[in-house]
Amino acid sequence: MRMNDAAGAPLVRLGTVMIGVTDLTRALAFYRDALGLPVQFASGEFAFLDGGGVTLVLRHVAELPSPAEGRTELVFHVADIDEATTTLRARGVAFRREPRIVTGDQLAADFRDPDGHVLSIFGPRAGAPRG
Numbered sequence: 001m002r003m004n005d006a007a008g009a010p011l012v013r014l015g016t017v018m019i020g021v022t023d024l025t026r027a028l029a030f031y032r033d034a035l036g037l038p039v040q041f042a043s044g045e046f047a048f049l050d051g052g053g054v055t056l057v058l059r060h061v062a063e064l065p066s067p068a069e070g071r072t073e074l075v076f077h078v079a080d081i082d083e084a085t086t087t088l089r090a091r092g093v094a095f096r097r098e099p100r101i102v103t104g105d106q107l108a109a110d111f112r113d114p115d116g117h118v119l120s121i122f123g124p125r126a127g128a129p130r131g
Contacts, residue, residue: 017054017074020061021115027058030114034091035076051076064115073110078123081107085121099125 021027028047031037037049037056047058056074078084081099088111089095099107102122110120 015055016057017051018057018059019072019074019115019117020064021058021113022061022064023114024058024060026114031056031058034088034093035119036087036091066116073118073120075108075120075122078121080126081109081121081123082125084123085109088121 024042024045024047028039028042031047031049032039037051040048040050040055042048045060049056049058085095085099093111095109095111096118097108097110099109102108105124106122107125108120108122110118113119
């Protein structure tokens with residue numbers, strides 16, 4: 001499926017999401033070690049991670065404005081919300097909101113990265129009937 005803007009220039013797909021981080025080393029450790037995203041490339045200012053079809057880029061910035069609740073949220077799809085929650089918690093992720101049904105049989109749980117960005121996991125419970 002191709003997306004098009006009003007002028008007709010083809011937008012094929014969203015390929016990269018970039019977020020600002022104040023400490024690239026700390027952020028890279030969180031996304032790589034706690035969340036388990038593979039690193040594609042890292043330099044002094046950027047770290048590129050494999051987000052499963054979308055590249056997540058961490059960009060070092062001097063400071064971030066206070067995060068506005070609900071402005072941006074990265075959502076990671078998971079096969080089993082309970083297993084993902086348990087694994088992430090064991091890796092030091094502190095959840096703001098525990099898994100809850102958000103649509104049909106899909107649940108979500110929220111947490112923040114070291115810079116305050118809101119992240120969530122989204123998916124079913126293992127063995128839950130698919131509707």
